[in-house]
Amino acid sequence: MNSFFKEYFDHTTFWTTLALIAVGLLSIYSATFDTQAGRSFEHQLLWAAMGFVLMMAALATPLRVIQRLSYVSYFVSLTLLIVVLAIGKKVYGSTSWFGIGGFGIQPSEFVKLTTLLALASYLSRNDISVGKTTDLLKACGIVLLPVGLIVLQPDFGTAITFIAMLLPVLYWAGASRFLIVALLIPPLIAVAALVSTTTFIIVLALAGITLYLLREDTFSSSLIFGVNVVIGIFVQVVYEKLPLYQQKRIATFLDPNNDPLGAGYNVIQAKVAIGSGGLFGKGYLHGTQTQLNFIPKQWTDFIFCVPGEEFGFIGAIVILALFAILLLHGIKLAHIAKNKFGSVVAIGITALFAFHIFVNIGMSLGLMPVIGIPLPFLSYGGSSLCSYMIMAGLLMNVYANRKEY
Amino acid sequence: MITEEFGSGKRKTILTIILWLGFAVIVGRLYQLQYIYSAEYGKKSEENSIRKVVEEPIRGYVYDRNGKLIVDNRPSYSVMLTPIDFDKKNLLFLSQILSIPEDVLREKIKRARQYNQFMPARIKRDVDFQTLSVLEEYKEKLPGVKIQTESKRYYTTPARASHLLGYVKEISDYQLEKLGDYYQQGDVVGSVGIEAKYEKYLRGQKGFEFISQNAKGQMIGTFNNGKDDIPPKDGLDLHLAVDADVQALAESLMTNRRGAVVAVDPNNGGVIALVSSPEYDLSDFSGVTSPETWKALNDDDSKPLFNRATLTRYPPGSTFKMVLAIAALENHVIDGNFRIVCHGSFKFGNRVFMDEHVHGSVNIVEAIQKSCNVFFYQLMLKVGLDPWAAMGKEFGFGQLADIDIFEENPGLLPTTNYFNRVYGEGKWTQGYLLSLGIGQGEIGVTPLQMADYTAMLANKGHHYQPHIVDYIYNNRTHKADTIAYKKDSIQISENAWDLVREGMRRAVMSPGGTGWEARIPGIEVAGKTGTAQNPHGKSHAWFIGFAPFDHPKIAICVLVENAGYGGSFAAPIAGLCMEKYLYGEIIRTQPRLAPKVTTTISLPDTNVMHHVMLPSHIATVQKVVQPQTGFQSRRDLQH
Structure with a gap:
C-alpha cells in the first residue's frame, strides 16, 4: 500500500493545493467576517468540499476516457457560453453568470478546462503537426471559438487567459520559437503604442531584432514586422479619435496612478496594504487596510493583499513558494509523462495557473493592469475554485499514468 | 517552419526559466514594497487612508406656469x-x-x-x-x-396637487435592485406622479468627498485639501404648465366629493389643473411616513391614493355625443338639415329607451344643445358601431393619453371585434349600440381623456400630447430644456366642426341648454353635460367645456361621482375654474349667472375663495358609495 501511494499518488500537487486552499480560506475569513459578505467563508468552505470531490473524480477517471470525452465536453461548453449570453445575469458589467438558486455559476471558468482538453486531444494526434499551417490554424481555432464568445460577454480578462494558455501549449507541442514570437509581438506592440510613441518605437526595434535573429526566411520576418508597424500606427490613430473619457480609461488601465480616486483607488490601496505589512505582517485579523475594507471586494480579485498585509513578506514568500513548487512540478510532469495527451494537459494547466498567478499578484502589486481574474485556490468564488481543483486532480491523474503511453 | 521535437528537454528548460523570471520579478517587487518602502506605506496606512463620503445633491424645485414656487426643499434632521x-x-x-x-x-x-x-x-x-x-x-x-x-420636500401653496406631483420616499429593496447602481440603502426616490417620472432630472448627481482617516477608522481631515472632491450636482428644476391657483380652486370646489377635474390648454396640451378628489397631503410623505398614515390612506373608503383623473374608467354619458355627431356628419349619414321628432322615448325591438324630456323636432345643433337622447339613438343605428368607434379612436379614446406620469388607464372603446370576443359572434344585438350612442353601457373613459377630447373640440382637431411639465430648467447652464411633445391633427370638415361646436355653445349660452350653469360673465363658453347612469348608486355628473368660444384658452372636464345631473353638479365647478383661469380671479358677484332662485351659502372649508358663493346643492356634502376600482394602471401593466 505504501509503495502504491509512493508510485501513483502525486503528493506534491495534492498537498500544495490543500495548503493554498487553507491560506485562501483564512484570508477570506479575515476579509469578510465583519462585513456584509460575512457568509463568504462558509460558502467557500462548502465549495472547497465540493471541489475536493471533483478533484478526486478527476484523479480517478481514466485518462483515456477523459480524452475521449474532450470534444463532447468542448461542444457542451460552447453551447453553455451561447446560452449564458442569451439568458445569463449581469455581474460587474458582464453577462457571464448562471443564477441557480442562491449561487451563481460562471461557465467560462470551466470552459478554460474543456478548451484545453479539446486542444490537447487534437495536438496529441499522431497525424498532425503544428509545423503544418492548416493543423496550426485548426489548433488556434479550437481556442479562438470560445474566446470570441467570451469577448461578447464582454469579459476580456478571461479571454486573455485562453491566449496565455495557447502559446505555451503550441510551443510545447513543437511550434518554432519564431512562430511563438510572431504571435506574441502584436499584443505587445498594441500596448506599447498606447503607452507612448517612444515606447512603441523601442518595442518595435526590439521586435525587429528578435524577428531577424529567429528568422526562418527574410520574407516572413519582414512581413510580420510590416504588419506590426501597421498595427501600432492603427492603434495610435484610433486612440486619438476616441472621446477623452475613453482615453482616460485606457490610460488608467495602463497606469492606475493616473486616477488615484477612481479606478486606480483599488490598486493604490492594495499597494498600501501589502507595503504596510512589512517583513512580518500586522498579525492575523489585525491588518488595518483589510479590516477597514479599504479595498472593495478584496476577497475576490485582491485577495493577495490580505496575507500580504497580515503575514507580511515572510507570508507572501511562503505562498509564492507553494505556487512555485506546484508550477515547477507541473512542467516536470509534462516532461516525464509518456502519454502525449497527458503531457499537453499538464503543460496547459501549468500555463493557466502561471498566468493567473502572475497577473493577479502583479495587479495587487501595481505591476500589471487591473484584469479581473482570480488567484487560483485563494480567491473567493465557487466556479473558479472548483475548476482549479479539477485541474489539480488532472495533474495528479497525469502523474499516476505518467509511465503509460 | 521547422518543428522541433515534442516536449523536448530544451523546451522544458526555457519554460522553467520563464517561470523563475516571473517569480523573481514578484519577489523583487514584494521586497521593494514590504522591506524598502515598508515604513512609508505603513505610515500611509496609518495616517492617510482615504475614504469616499457621499454628498447629497439638492433635489430640483418645481414651479407652476406663472413661475410660482410650488415644491420647495426644507431642512430635515x-x-x-x-x-x-x-x-x-x-x-x-x-x-x-x-x-x-x-x-x-x-x-x-x-x-x-x-x-x-x-x-x-x-x-x-x-x-x-x-x-x-x-x-x-x-x-x-x-x-x-x-x-x-x-x-425634505416642502409644499408652498394651498394646492395639494398630490396626484400630479407625487411624492418621494425611501427606496425599497425591490427598487434598489431594479434601478441599478446609482442608489444606496436609505436614499429617497420619486415614487408617484412627476416625482417618479422625472426622477432622473430631479435627483441630480451625488458628489463625493474624500476624507483621510486613521488606522482606527476615525476621520482626521480632508484629503489633498479637498482638491479631488467631486461636488454634487443639484437636480434640475421643473416648470409646470399647471396654474397653482386654478388647481387650488378646483381642489377646494371638489372638497368632500369624489371625482376629478382636468383642465388643459387647447393650444399646446399643457395641463392647467389635474385634481383627483379626495387628494391627500403630500407633507405626510416628505419626511418619514408613519405606518398609521399609510394604513389610514390605504384603508380609506374614498381611496385617496387612487388617481381618479387618469385611472378611473366611467361611461362618459352625453358628453360623448359629439363623437357620434361628427362620425355621422363625416360619413355623410346626415347633414345639418336632418331632423327627427322626439316624443320622449324610443322603441327598439320590444324595449323602450327613455329620454329626459319631449324635445319635439330637433336638428343636430339642437340635439346637442338639449341633449336629446332619441336623436342620438337613431343616429347610432344609422352610423353603426365601428365607424363610431373609429371616430372615438381619432379623439384618443381606448388608448393611453400618454401624459407624463406613470399612472394611467387606457379606458375601453368597444368595437364589433370586442363584442364578438366578449359575447360571441351573433350573441349580441343592435340594442347594445343604443346605450353607446348616448355614452352609456360598456364604454369607459378617464377624465384626462375627456379633457384631451374637449381640447380637440376647442381647437378643431389638433391633438397635443397632454403634459404636466412644460420645460426643464438647468440651473447649472441656465438653460431651459424644452421637451418635444407629440402633436398631430385629425381631418374633419369645417361644416362638422361648426355644427357641433355651435351645439356646444348653445348648450351653455342659449335658453334651454343643459349646461347653462357653466356660464362666465363676459365670455362665451361652449360645453356639454353628461349624466352617466351608475348601477351602484346615484349617477355620475360630467361636464366638458371650453372658453372663450372663438379663441379657446382652456378646455376642461369635471367629473363628480354619485352626484346626479352633470348640468347641476359638474358644470358650475367647470365655470368657476375657467373664470379663475381666464380672469385670474373670480369676478362674478352672484353665485348663479342665470335668473333663477338661489340660496346664498358659504363655501365648504377653503381658504382660496372665501367670498365666492355657490349654488346650495354644490356645497352639500354628498353621501357616496364605493368607487369603481377595477382599473389597471400602466405601472401595473408593466410589472
Missing part, C-alpha cells in the same frame, strides 16, 4: 449612528429618545455594522425638534450618535 463608536449600553436609552423599539434599533445597528462599522448610518429620518433637543442635551453621553442635516 436625521439621526446618524457610527457603529464602531456606539456604546451598546446606550441602546435602551437611545431607543427611548427616538421612540424606536429596542429590538428594531438593535437590528438597524446590526445591519449598519455589517455594511461598514466605520460609516455613519441613518437610524431615523426627519426627527422633530423635541427629539433634537434631547439628543443635543445628551450628546456627551451618546458617542457615535450624530445629527445630519438633509432636505
Whole structure:
C-alpha cells in the first residue's frame, strides 16, 4: 500500500493545493467576517468540499476516457457560453453568470478546462503537426471559438487567459520559437503604442531584432514586422479619435496612478496594504487596510493583499513558494509523462495557473493592469475554485499514468 | 517552419526559466514594497487612508406656469449612528429618545455594522425638534450618535396637487435592485406622479468627498485639501404648465366629493389643473411616513391614493355625443338639415329607451344643445358601431393619453371585434349600440381623456400630447430644456366642426341648454353635460367645456361621482375654474349667472375663495358609495 501511494499518488500537487486552499480560506475569513459578505467563508468552505470531490473524480477517471470525452465536453461548453449570453445575469458589467438558486455559476471558468482538453486531444494526434499551417490554424481555432464568445460577454480578462494558455501549449507541442514570437509581438506592440510613441518605437526595434535573429526566411520576418508597424500606427490613430473619457480609461488601465480616486483607488490601496505589512505582517485579523475594507471586494480579485498585509513578506514568500513548487512540478510532469495527451494537459494547466498567478499578484502589486481574474485556490468564488481543483486532480491523474503511453 | 521535437528537454528548460523570471520579478517587487518602502506605506496606512463620503445633491424645485414656487426643499434632521463608536449600553436609552423599539434599533445597528462599522448610518429620518433637543442635551453621553442635516420636500401653496406631483420616499429593496447602481440603502426616490417620472432630472448627481482617516477608522481631515472632491450636482428644476391657483380652486370646489377635474390648454396640451378628489397631503410623505398614515390612506373608503383623473374608467354619458355627431356628419349619414321628432322615448325591438324630456323636432345643433337622447339613438343605428368607434379612436379614446406620469388607464372603446370576443359572434344585438350612442353601457373613459377630447373640440382637431411639465430648467447652464411633445391633427370638415361646436355653445349660452350653469360673465363658453347612469348608486355628473368660444384658452372636464345631473353638479365647478383661469380671479358677484332662485351659502372649508358663493346643492356634502376600482394602471401593466 505504501509503495502504491509512493508510485501513483502525486503528493506534491495534492498537498500544495490543500495548503493554498487553507491560506485562501483564512484570508477570506479575515476579509469578510465583519462585513456584509460575512457568509463568504462558509460558502467557500462548502465549495472547497465540493471541489475536493471533483478533484478526486478527476484523479480517478481514466485518462483515456477523459480524452475521449474532450470534444463532447468542448461542444457542451460552447453551447453553455451561447446560452449564458442569451439568458445569463449581469455581474460587474458582464453577462457571464448562471443564477441557480442562491449561487451563481460562471461557465467560462470551466470552459478554460474543456478548451484545453479539446486542444490537447487534437495536438496529441499522431497525424498532425503544428509545423503544418492548416493543423496550426485548426489548433488556434479550437481556442479562438470560445474566446470570441467570451469577448461578447464582454469579459476580456478571461479571454486573455485562453491566449496565455495557447502559446505555451503550441510551443510545447513543437511550434518554432519564431512562430511563438510572431504571435506574441502584436499584443505587445498594441500596448506599447498606447503607452507612448517612444515606447512603441523601442518595442518595435526590439521586435525587429528578435524577428531577424529567429528568422526562418527574410520574407516572413519582414512581413510580420510590416504588419506590426501597421498595427501600432492603427492603434495610435484610433486612440486619438476616441472621446477623452475613453482615453482616460485606457490610460488608467495602463497606469492606475493616473486616477488615484477612481479606478486606480483599488490598486493604490492594495499597494498600501501589502507595503504596510512589512517583513512580518500586522498579525492575523489585525491588518488595518483589510479590516477597514479599504479595498472593495478584496476577497475576490485582491485577495493577495490580505496575507500580504497580515503575514507580511515572510507570508507572501511562503505562498509564492507553494505556487512555485506546484508550477515547477507541473512542467516536470509534462516532461516525464509518456502519454502525449497527458503531457499537453499538464503543460496547459501549468500555463493557466502561471498566468493567473502572475497577473493577479502583479495587479495587487501595481505591476500589471487591473484584469479581473482570480488567484487560483485563494480567491473567493465557487466556479473558479472548483475548476482549479479539477485541474489539480488532472495533474495528479497525469502523474499516476505518467509511465503509460 | 521547422518543428522541433515534442516536449523536448530544451523546451522544458526555457519554460522553467520563464517561470523563475516571473517569480523573481514578484519577489523583487514584494521586497521593494514590504522591506524598502515598508515604513512609508505603513505610515500611509496609518495616517492617510482615504475614504469616499457621499454628498447629497439638492433635489430640483418645481414651479407652476406663472413661475410660482410650488415644491420647495426644507431642512430635515436625521439621526446618524457610527457603529464602531456606539456604546451598546446606550441602546435602551437611545431607543427611548427616538421612540424606536429596542429590538428594531438593535437590528438597524446590526445591519449598519455589517455594511461598514466605520460609516455613519441613518437610524431615523426627519426627527422633530423635541427629539433634537434631547439628543443635543445628551450628546456627551451618546458617542457615535450624530445629527445630519438633509432636505425634505416642502409644499408652498394651498394646492395639494398630490396626484400630479407625487411624492418621494425611501427606496425599497425591490427598487434598489431594479434601478441599478446609482442608489444606496436609505436614499429617497420619486415614487408617484412627476416625482417618479422625472426622477432622473430631479435627483441630480451625488458628489463625493474624500476624507483621510486613521488606522482606527476615525476621520482626521480632508484629503489633498479637498482638491479631488467631486461636488454634487443639484437636480434640475421643473416648470409646470399647471396654474397653482386654478388647481387650488378646483381642489377646494371638489372638497368632500369624489371625482376629478382636468383642465388643459387647447393650444399646446399643457395641463392647467389635474385634481383627483379626495387628494391627500403630500407633507405626510416628505419626511418619514408613519405606518398609521399609510394604513389610514390605504384603508380609506374614498381611496385617496387612487388617481381618479387618469385611472378611473366611467361611461362618459352625453358628453360623448359629439363623437357620434361628427362620425355621422363625416360619413355623410346626415347633414345639418336632418331632423327627427322626439316624443320622449324610443322603441327598439320590444324595449323602450327613455329620454329626459319631449324635445319635439330637433336638428343636430339642437340635439346637442338639449341633449336629446332619441336623436342620438337613431343616429347610432344609422352610423353603426365601428365607424363610431373609429371616430372615438381619432379623439384618443381606448388608448393611453400618454401624459407624463406613470399612472394611467387606457379606458375601453368597444368595437364589433370586442363584442364578438366578449359575447360571441351573433350573441349580441343592435340594442347594445343604443346605450353607446348616448355614452352609456360598456364604454369607459378617464377624465384626462375627456379633457384631451374637449381640447380637440376647442381647437378643431389638433391633438397635443397632454403634459404636466412644460420645460426643464438647468440651473447649472441656465438653460431651459424644452421637451418635444407629440402633436398631430385629425381631418374633419369645417361644416362638422361648426355644427357641433355651435351645439356646444348653445348648450351653455342659449335658453334651454343643459349646461347653462357653466356660464362666465363676459365670455362665451361652449360645453356639454353628461349624466352617466351608475348601477351602484346615484349617477355620475360630467361636464366638458371650453372658453372663450372663438379663441379657446382652456378646455376642461369635471367629473363628480354619485352626484346626479352633470348640468347641476359638474358644470358650475367647470365655470368657476375657467373664470379663475381666464380672469385670474373670480369676478362674478352672484353665485348663479342665470335668473333663477338661489340660496346664498358659504363655501365648504377653503381658504382660496372665501367670498365666492355657490349654488346650495354644490356645497352639500354628498353621501357616496364605493368607487369603481377595477382599473389597471400602466405601472401595473408593466410589472
